Amino acid sequence: MSKKLLKIFSIMLVFMMILLTFSGCSNKNSSNSEDSSEKxxxxxxxxxxxxxxxxxxxxxxxxxxxxxxxxxxxxxxxxxxxxxxxxxxxxxxxxxxxxxxxxxxxxxxxxxxxxxxxxxxxxxxxxxxxxxxxxxxxxxxxxxLGGQMIVYNPDKVKKDINGIKDLWDPSLKDSAVLLDDPRSVIGMALTKLGYSINETDPAKLNKAKAELKDLKPNVKVFDADTPHNSLISGDTSIGIMWGSQASAALKENPKLKIVYPEEGMQFxxxxxxxxxxxxxxxxxxxxxxxxxxxxxxxxxxxxxxxxxxxxxxxxxxxxxxxxxxxxxVPQEEFRKAKHLEDVGDVTKQYDLIWSEFKQQ
Known part of the structure; x- marks a missing residue:
């Protein structure tokens, strides 16, 4: 092979390597981008x-x-x-x-x-x-949007139910179902005390902890997914649950009553x-x-x-x-709406309160 042909061949080889390099980069980049053709x-x-x-x-x-x-x-x-x-x-x-x-x-x-x-x-x-x-x-x-409401059986609950605070009534001993959810339940205690459900003050959270101790005798079931089932079966007579769960309960037992808590619903x-x-x-x-x-x-x-x-x-x-x-849910209820917010490092105290409450 002549030097001239060797030089041309070398140039072509270098050119092909450059093309392959750019092609590889392009393919690599495309793997990280959206594949718009994939349905x-x-x-x-x-x-x-x-x-x-x-x-x-x-x-x-x-x-x-x-x-x-x-x-x-x-x-x-x-x-x-x-x-x-x-x-x-x-x-x-x-x-x-x-x-x-x-x-x-x-x-x-x-x-x-x-x-x-x-x-x-x-x-x-x-x-x-x-x-x-x-x-x-x-x-x-x-x-x-989901809203938490009170559902109860009027054949078994003779007390007037208007809000969260009523769940503490001694007549409801061993009859309530609550969501198996720390922020929901601790939020109930904070609501009863007139505090924010996103409270971060350790002293106020300790007061909520004391309120939960008083509530525990009334709690029979914790259930986040199907709290309505215990109402339908008659195992419980009152509870807090999401609207979709409340609707399922009423379909099975139309006698059940729904109450929007007077303190405001958690949405x-x-x-x-x-x-x-x-x-x-x-x-x-x-x-x-x-x-x-x-x-x-x-x-x-x-x-x-x-x-x-x-x-x-x-x-x-x-x-x-x-x-x-x-x-x-009527529009006026949204004006009293309560929404969970991030409480940062105070989450640890919520977790501790919840753990002690469940173990009582």
Whole structure:
């Protein structure tokens, strides 16, 4: 081979190596970016929180497959999201206070949602926007609202029930079901004392601890998932539960009564968020937009029986739904609403109070 040909061959070889290097970098970069061609959306939320019929309808209309994974608690969700560093999932539906927690972290695990890609955002009732956990709804879009209420059997409970404080009445000994949830139950004691359910003053929390000691003889069951079952079976006669659970109880026993606590109901606003490294962000926004359609949102609400935050859904609501006190809560109750907030390091004291209360 001549020197001239060898030189040309060497130049070509170097050129090919450069091309391969850039190609490898390009492929590497593309692996970290959204694969817009993949017709998939990875959903992470509570079990049955998006009805199967709605999921199947979305898949049929868009050709996008929904991979549904579920968690039991907001804290479990956060731990898993931290473990994958904000990747793997495309849409997460979680509670308000945990969004506040995520927003305070050094490494933000969620990304801004492009509202231009979610035109049905306009259907959200403005009353539920710009809340404490995400002032401008930069990272979150409301999905549903849950409210805690008192449900009791008037055949067994002869006392007038008006609020949280009434659960301490001695006549209710060994008859109450409470949510197996520290913030909910400790919040009840704080409410009885006239304090915030997000109290951080150690002295006030110790007073709440003393109140719980007095409450314990009335508690028969702790149940976060199915507290209504003990009311239906007759094992308990009064309890605190979420609206969807209260509705299930009334369907089985129409004699049961619902009371909105006069001190104000505890509400939890669940929201859509998109993880910072979501592999299919465009599909995530399509999914969110689909669930915010008025008719679809009404179908969801009728199925899961949480409070609708969607104004476009109201025209589809049945009289049965509008008359259901468990899931259609009057607007005036929202003015007294109590929302959980992050209490930071004081969480340790809450945990200690809860542990001692359960062991009494």
């Amino acid at each position: 998939v959306v990875n959903l992470f939320t509570w079990a049955n929180y998006v009805p199967d019929d709605v999921v199947k309808q979305f898949e049929k209309e868009t050709g996008i497959k929904v991979n549904y994974s579920n968690f039991s608690t907001n804290e479990e969700m956060l731990a898993k999201l931290q473990a994958v560093k904000g990747s793997q999932y495309d849409v997460i539906i979680c509670a308000d206070y945990i969004i506040q927690v995520m927003g305070k972290q050094k490494e933000v695990l969620i990304q801004p949602i492009n509202k231009a890609n979610v035109p049905n955002y306009k259907n959200i009732d403005s009353s539920y926007l710009n809340q404490y956990y995400d002032k401008d709804n930069k990272y979150s879009i409301p999905y549903t 939890e606003e669940d929201n859509f968020v998109i993880p910072v490294k979501a592999p299919h962000k465009a599909n995530a926004e399509k999914f969110i937009n689909y669930l915010l359609d008025g008719k679809i949102n009404n179908d969801i609400t009728n199925n899961i029986e949480y409070i609708s935050v969607n104004t476009a859904a109201k025209k589809y609501m049945s009289k049965e739904y509008l008359n259901n006190k468990a899931v259609y």
